[in-house]
Amino acid sequence: MDSYIITIGIFIAINSIVVSGLNIIVGYAGQISLGHAAFFGIGAYTAAILATKAGLSFWLSLPVVIVITGTIGLLMGLPSLRVREDFLAITTIGINFIVEAFFMYVPFFGGALGIGGIPRIEFFGTPLHGFAFLVLCLVFLVIALFISWWFTKAWCGLACFTLRDDEVAASTIGVSPVKFKLLAFVIGTAMAGIGGALYAHYMRFISASDFGFPVSVMMLSMLVVGGMGTVWGPILGAAILGILPEVFRPLIDYRMLLYATLLLLVIRLQPGGILGDNGFVKSRLKAFSRGGKNEK
Amino acid sequence: MDLFIEQLMNGLAIGAIYALITSGLSLIYGILRILHVAHAGIYTIGAYVGLGVYSMTGNLLFAILASMAVCSILGILVERIVYSPLLKFPPYVPLIASIALLLGIEEVMRLIAGPQIHGFPVSLPLATIRVGNISLSSALVMVYIVSIVIFFVLWIITSKTDLGLAMRAVSQDMSIASAMGINSRQIVSLTFAIGSSIAAIAGILVGIYFNQVYPTMGAVPAYKTLALIVVGGLGSVPGAILASLLLGIAETLLIGYANIPFPRDALAFVAMILVLMIRPEGLLGNIKKKI
Numbered sequence: 001m002d003s004y005i006i007t008i009g010i011f012i013a014i015n016s017i018v019v020s021g022l023n024i025i026v027g028y029a030g031q032i033s034l035g036h037a038a039f040f041g042i043g044a045y046t047a048a049i050l051a052t053k054a055g056l057s058f059w060l061s062l063p064v065v066i067v068i069t070g071t072i073g074l075l076m077g078l079p080s081l082r083v084r085e086d087f088l089a090i091t092t093i094g095i096n097f098i099v100e101a102f103f104m105y106v107p108f109f110g111g112a113l114g115i116g117g118i119p120r121i122e123f124f125g126t127p128l129h130g131f132a133f134l135v136l137c138l139v140f141l142v143i144a145l146f147i148s149w150w151f152t153k154a155w156c157g158l159a160c161f162t163l164r165d166d167e168v169a170a171s172t173i174g175v176s177p178v179k180f181k182l183l184a185f186v187i188g189t190a191m192a193g194i195g196g197a198l199y200a201h202y203m204r205f206i207s208a209s210d211f212g213f214p215v216s217v218m219m220l221s222m223l224v225v226g227g228m229g230t231v232w233g234p235i236l237g238a239a240i241l242g243i244l245p246e247v248f249r250p251l252i253d254y255r256m257l258l259y260a261t262l263l264l265l266v267i268r269l270q271p272g273g274i275l276g277d278n279g280f281v282k283s284r285l286k287a288f289s290r291g292g293k294n295e296k
Numbered sequence: 297m298d299l300f301i302e303q304l305m306n307g308l309a310i311g312a313i314y315a316l317i318t319s320g321l322s323l324i325y326g327i328l329r330i331l332h333v334a335h336a337g338i339y340t341i342g343a344y345v346g347l348g349v350y351s352m353t354g355n356l357l358f359a360i361l362a363s364m365a366v367c368s369i370l371g372i373l374v375e376r377i378v379y380s381p382l383l384k385f386p387p388y389v390p391l392i393a394s395i396a397l398l399l400g401i402e403e404v405m406r407l408i409a410g411p412q413i414h415g416f417p418v419s420l421p422l423a424t425i426r427v428g429n430i431s432l433s434s435a436l437v438m439v440y441i442v443s444i445v446i447f448f449v450l451w452i453i454t455s456k457t458d459l460g461l462a463m464r465a466v467s468q469d470m471s472i473a474s475a476m477g478i479n480s481r482q483i484v485s486l487t488f489a490i491g492s493s494i495a496a497i498a499g500i501l502v503g504i505y506f507n508q509v510y511p512t513m514g515a516v517p518a519y520k521t522l523a524l525i526v527v528g529g530l531g532s533v534p535g536a537i538l539a540s541l542l543l544g545i546a547e548t549l550l551i552g553y554a555n556i557p558f559p560r561d562a563l564a565f566v567a568m569i570l571v572l573m574i575r576p577e578g579l580l581g582n583i584k585k586k587i
Contacts, residue, residue: 032388079569082576085387086331086530090522091572094565097519161448213519217395224392258401267393268378270387295350 006134010202012242013137013236014195019234020144021191026220027229028151029184030164031080036219038076038099039189041211043069043196044104048115050205058201065197066190073189077182096213103208107208114207121201122251137198141235144191148231151187153279160184164229225266227275236275298429303552304545309436309505311544312443315537316498318521318528320491326467326531327487329387330379331522333394335495336514337401338374342367342406342496343503343513347416356418360500364493369491372485374438379483398518406511413510415422442501446494447537453490463487467531516561521528523568529578539579543567549553 022036038207046068050061079091103109110116120127121136128136151157159180160169171177200206218241226237244262268273275281317339324332342363350359378397382390422434424442454460465473466483474480503509524543528535546559546567571578 032386034391051437079572082572085324086329087526087572087576088330088524089388091569093519094523094568097562097565098569101559105559163545217392221392221396222390222492224389252409254403257403259399260403263396264378264400265391267389267396268382271382271389 001132006130008242008246009134010137012238013134013141014198014202015219015222015238015242016141016235017137017198018146018192018195019084019219019226019238020141021188021195022149022219022232023148023190023228023230024151024160024191025184026223028157028164029181030159031077031181031184032085032089033092033097033188034089034213034216034220035076035094035099036188036192036285037211037213037215038096039069039073039192040196040199040215041103041206041208042189043193044206044211045109045115045196046193047197048118048200048229049109051118051201052115055191058197062194062197063160065193069193069196070186070190073192075183076189077148080181080185081178093216096216100208100212102145102225103211110207112207114205114210115200116205118200118204118206120204133202140194140259144194145231145235147187147191148234153232156180156183160259162251190230219262222266224271224273225263226271230273230275233273237273240274299552301430302432303548305430305432305436307545307548308541309439309544310548311541312439313498313505314500314517314521314524314544315540316443316446316494317517318500318524318540319533319537320494321521322525322528322533322536323454323463324486325525326533327463327484328375328379328383329586330383330390331387331394332379332491333391333518333522334374334397336518337398338367338492339495339502339517340401340405340514341370341497341499341512342492342508343416343499344409345505346496347414347509350416352399356420359450360497363496363500367492367496368489371488371495375485375488398514400480402511402514404535409511411511414510415507416500416509417507418504420504435478439501441504442497446497450455450490450494450582459486461484465487477537520561520564523564526568527564527571527578529580532578535578535580536569539567 007163018036018040020035021039025031025033025036043065046065047058047061050056050064051058054061056064059214074243076092076095080088104112104262120126120129121133123132123136126132151160159170160183161177162175163177163180167177196211199210222241223234224237225240226235227233241259241263245255245259248258251258317335321332321335324330324335345366346359346363349362350356353359374397378393379390382393420434420438422437424434425432425437454463462473462478462483463486465476465478466480470480473483499509499513502513520543521540524539525531525536527543528537528539543564547563549561550563
């Protein structure tokens with residue numbers, strides 16, 4: 001396969017993993033987050049530092065990455081217990097700017113120069129690159145999808161849905177907002193951390209600006225475009241917003257304008273996302289499922 | 297000591313410019329509960345229109361008026377076309393639309409005027425003020441005069457006129473205000489027009505003060521002003537102005553005196569998170585139940 005297509009595929013797969021994590025926080029638990037790139041970055045920096053300074057392999061550092069991003073996600077989820085909606089959106093924007101500044105200004109994290117020389121992931125002694133790396137990303141994507149799917153069926157997922165729809169009602173029937181909001185933050189940010197670790201080992205060079213606020217906006221856009229609260233939405237969104245800039249590559253000067261225009265059009269015309277409840281996919285499919293089970 | 301006072305005056309000017317952007321944003325948040333990130337895009341357009349008209353006519357007052365007119369129309373259009381159909385959705389939907397709009401505006405300005413930094417060469421009819429060893433440049437004096445005039449006019453409009461009364465009524469409850477015979481849609485449009493024309497003035501002032509107009513000049517203010525309206529108390533215009541002035545001074549003094557490698561643009565967010573944890577209603581806010 002063409003290495004250009006493989007590269008695009010790897011980015012789409014990594015973004016899908018990270019956006020699936022965001023989906024658990026925003027789509028399932030209803031806690032708006034515009035700082036998801038910060039956790040993507042924390043995962044990437046943790047993996048990079050463990051690999052370059054401690055010499056740990058990807059497989060050994062992965063549990064550490066998951067624990068660290070999950071723990072920081074737990075801490076960053078604390079504001080969501082105190083503020084909501086608009087306030088939470090602005091707070092998470094703030095967290096993203098602060099984390100980016102932290103990576104940029106603390107010499108331990110390489111400062112403005114970033115971290116380079118991150119080794120490739122080895123699998124029984126063979127370094128993975130190209131197609132093999134894509135397969136690895138897809139394996140992680142399947143795991144992420146499975147967690148997303150399991151979440152919609154499991155009790156903790158149902159509790160999160162109740163919280164999203166009505167927090168007061170949920171707490172009167174014994175669903176603890178503290179417990180399940182934090183659970184969603186921990187799982188969602190840990191998935192971002194895994195995506196970050198894959199990204200660091202693929203790019204082999206990372207710097208603070210890779211995890212800035214615009215990246216968070218792009219991730220939330222992917223989620224909204226694909227369909228919030230759906231299992232497949234994150235992949236569709238990551239694929240659409242990952243492929244579009246490549247399709248527009250001949251129009252190099254107008255690329256960002258087209259991207260912004262399309263994002264605006266989708267959010268204006270399909271605010272629930274393409275796979276969302278009122279999206280055009282569902283309304284088209286309804287024509288074929290006459291009298292069938294009305295899936296929500 | 298002289299240097300300290302000069303730094304303080306510079307900080308105050310930067311704070312006043314933040315306050316001009318933030319007051320419009322705060323008005324709009326108060327009335328529609330929308331985080332209007334694209335406000336910074338309107339501000340960028342304001343700077344470009346002002347620069348364009350000024351370089352064509354050479355008349356600064358005319359440039360300011362033209363820029364205010366263009367920006368108010370754009371503000372009304374943004375509200376009518378983008379926001380009003382999205383109001384019934386969760387708040388992140390208009391927020392993302394707004395971010396996309398800001399990106400789009402930046403790109404349009406880049407394609408029209410080019411990515412380079414334009415200067416804003418203005419000869420102001422104001423003298424440089426000297427007191428002892430302290431000198432205040434004419435651009436600085438202009439920032440002070442213009443912002444004091446605008447804040448005074450804004451105060452008159454919001455607290456002494458029928459329009460202000462109607463704006464406050466709509467911001468408390470739009471449907472009841474409509475039932476009382478207020479044309480809510482018109483008030484919302486007027487609020488966008490007022491906020492956007494203040495943003496246009498802010499854009500021109502920034503252009504003159506730093507002698508720079510460029511496509512992404514709105515990128516940093518876009519999010520910093522969100523932090524400022526939280527610190528001031530969401531929907532409280534005096535609080536937003538106070539928070540902006542404090543931030544302008546704090547940023548300037550931090551750069552001038554503290555030798556810690558701390559990015560100035562993150563200061564607003566650190567302040568915001570502290571305020572949210574200690575006093576969630578903001579410095580002068582009174583929206584308690586929304587938090």
